[in-house]
Amino acid sequence: xxxxxxxxLINILAASTFLTANALLQLQPARGAADARCKPHEREALLxxxxxxxxxxxxxxxxxxxxxxxxxxxxxxxxCSNRTGHVLKFKLSNTGLxxxxxxxxxxxxxxxxxxxSMNDLIGSSGHIPEFLGSLANLRYLNLSGIPLSGxxxxxxxxxxxxxxxxxxxxxxxxxxxxxxxxxxxxxxxLSMSMVNLxxxxxxxxxxxxxxxxxxxxxxxxxxxxxxxxxxxLNLTNLQRLDLSFNYFxxxxxxxxxxxxxxxxxxxxxxxxxxxQVPDALGDMTSLNVIDFSLNLNMGMTTSLKKLCNLTIxxxxxxxxxxxxxxxxxxxxxxxxxxxxxxxLGHNNIIGIMPSQMAHLTSLVVLDISENHLxxxxxxxxxxxxxxxxxxxxxPTFII
Numbered sequence: 001x002x003x004x005x006x007x008x009l010i011n012i013l014a015a016s017t018f019l020t021a022n023a024l025l026q027l028q029p030a031r032g033a034a035d036a037r038c039k040p041h042e043r044e045a046l047l048x049x050x051x052x053x054x055x056x057x058x059x060x061x062x063x064x065x066x067x068x069x070x071x072x073x074x075x076x077x078x079x080c081s082n083r084t085g086h087v088l089k090f091k092l093s094n095t096g097l098x099x100x101x102x103x104x105x106x107x108x109x110x111x112x113x114x115x116x117s118m119n120d121l122i123g124s125s126g127h128i129p130e131f132l133g134s135l136a137n138l139r140y141l142n143l144s145g146i147p148l149s150g151x152x153x154x155x156x157x158x159x160x161x162x163x164x165x166x167x168x169x170x171x172x173x174x175x176x177x178x179x180x181x182x183x184x185x186x187x188x189x190l191s192m193s194m195v196n197l198x199x200x201x202x203x204x205x206x207x208x209x210x211x212x213x214x215x216x217x218x219x220x221x222x223x224x225x226x227x228x229x230x231x232x233l234n235l236t237n238l239q240r241l242d243l244s245f246n247y248f249x250x251x252x253x254x255x256x257x258x259x260x261x262x263x264x265x266x267x268x269x270x271x272x273x274x275x276q277v278p279d280a281l282g283d284m285t286s287l288n289v290i291d292f293s294l295n296l297n298m299g300m301t302t303s304l305k306k307l308c309n310l311t312i313x314x315x316x317x318x319x320x321x322x323x324x325x326x327x328x329x330x331x332x333x334x335x336x337x338x339x340x341x342x343x344l345g346h347n348n349i350i351g352i353m354p355s356q357m358a359h360l361t362s363l364v365v366l367d368i369s370e371n372h373l374x375x376x377x378x379x380x381x382x383x384x385x386x387x388x389x390x391x392x393x394x395p396t397f398i399i
Contacts, residue, residue, distance in 0.1 A: 044107070097120065101123065242265070
C-alpha cells in the first residue's frame with residue numbers, strides 16, 4: 001500500500017478517535033461571558049509565539065491583536081474553556097507558517113491540545129524543543145510533517161497525560177532510546193514513522209508497556225527485527241499496526257505479532273519477511289486490512305475463511321508459488337463476505353482462475369497481473385469493477 005495512503009488512513013482514524021474527547025473539553029470560545037475572556041499572561045504568550053513567526057502566507061494570525069488587547073479566545077486557532085477562559089487548544093496545522101515554536105507556550109499551563117503539524121517551524125536549531133516535555137496537561141501533541149531533525153527528546157516522557165503523539169515525517173529525526181515512552185501510560189495513538197530507530201532492538205518491549213495503545217505506526221523507521229520474545233502481551237487494545245518498510249529479514253512465523261488478535265489494520269509490507277504465514281493469522285478475525293506485499297519468498301497457505309471482516313488483502317510481489325485455485329479457496333467464506341480488494345500481482349502464481357467465485361460476493365478489485373496463469377475465466381457472479389490481468393499467457397474469458 002502506498003505509504004502516503006497509509007498515513008492518510010491513520011490520520012482519519014485518529015481524528016475519529018479523539019472527536020468525542022475534544023467535544024468534552026468544551027473548547028468553543030465563550031462570547032460575551034466576562035469570566036471566560038482569556039488570561040492576560042496567556043494572551044502575551046500567544047503574541048510572543050506570533051513574534052517567532054517569520055512568514056504567515058495565509059494571514060492565519062491576522063486576527064491576533066497587534067497591540068496585545070482583545071480576547072485571545074476569539075483568535076484563529078485558539079480555543080478556551082467556557083468556564084475559566086484558560087487556553088485549552090492551540091491548533092495551527094497545515095497553515096504554511098515559518099519560524100520557531102516559541103518557549104512562551106510554557107505559559108499556557110492548562111493546554112491540553114497542541115497541533116502545529118505540516119508547518120516549517122524548525123527555528124534555528126531544527127530540533128524538537130525540549131521544553132514541550134513540560135506542558136504537563138497535554139493530551140494531544142502533533143508535530144507531524146514539520147521538517148525537524150536531531151534526537152527525539154526523552155523529555156516527552158514527562159507528558160504522563162498524553163493520549164496522542166505524532167512525530168512522523170520528520171526530516172532526519174532519530175532516537176537511540178525510546179524507553180521514555182513507558183512514561184506515557186494513557187497513550188492511545190503513536191506515530192513515529194520515518195524517525196530513525198535503527199539502533200533500537202527492544203522497541204517491542206517498550207511499546208508493550210503501553211497497554212492503552214490503539215494505533216501504532218513505525219513505518220520507515222529502519223527497525224531491524226520484529227522477532228522479540230514477549231512472554232506476556234499487553235497490547236490487547238491495539239487496532240492498527242503499521243510496520244511497513246523496515247528491515248526485519250527473518251521468518252515471518254517467528255514474530256510475536258500474531259498474538260495481536262484485536263488488530264483491524266495490519267501492515268508488514270516491504271520487510272524481507274520470508275517463509276509461510278502462520279495459521280494464527282486465520283484466527284485474527286477482527287482484521288479489515290492486511291498488507292504483506294513486497295515480502296519476497298513468502299508462502300501463503302493459511303486459511304482466511306474465518307476472517308469475515310476482511311475488506312482488503314495485499315499479497316503483491318511476495319514471490320508466491322501457489323495455485324490460483326488454492327489461493328481463492330483460502331479467501332473468507334462467510335455468510336456476508338466483505339472482501340472488496342484482492343491484490344495478487346507480481347508473483348509466480350500458476351493455474352487457471354476458477355470460473356465461479358460465488359463466495360466473494362463483494363469483490364470489486366482483483367489484481368492478478370504479472371503471474372504465470374495458463375488461463376483466466378470469470379463467472380457471471382463476479383461484481384468486479386477493476387480487473388488487472390497484464391502479462392498473462394492466455395486471454396480472459398467472461399462466461
